Amino acid sequence: MVKLSLVSAVAVLAGLAYSQCANPVQRPEIRSLSPQDRARFIRAVNQLRENGELDRLSNMHVEHADTIHGHPRFLAFHRQFVNDFARALQRADPGVPFPYWDWSLDASNPAASDLFKDSYLGGNGAGPGDCVQSGPLANWQMRVSTPHCLSRKFNNGDQISPFWPPEALLSMQNTV
16 A cells, blocks of 8 residues: 555656646746836835845745755755745735846846846945945845845956856756
8 A cells, every 4th residue: 555655656746747837937037027017026026025025035045055055955945945936926916027037148247237237126235235225126124134234245346257158057067
């Protein structure tokens, strides 16, 4: 009986792994959002900040960062984390778009990305604490660990060091 249940469970899981989702969610690249959808997304994230959900998710990420990043469980953790974030956004605003950033488009000069313009998420932090002072996230106060401003510090002054190009990552993946 136990053997049959285990075999059945494995068969069901294997079927799920190889099946297609009936209605997969199509996430838009952030630059493809209309100004209205971008504002809607920012409002939903702000609602999560105001109701404490963003703190809960941020705390979860901070608490597990050392045991997740650089480990085999990285992808599984982040897939669940992204799904949790998406569900929280949907509770704040059903139907709000949940974009992704195609960083490969900006790999050679990340700081020049539209993402860091005032019309998206604002630029590099400034002043004491490297607080974000431009864009819709300007002057946000966060409560993760200790109260502080939302900070952003590019790793090369006013620039961000280039990312590995996708071709190099693919080469490393194929040789490891």
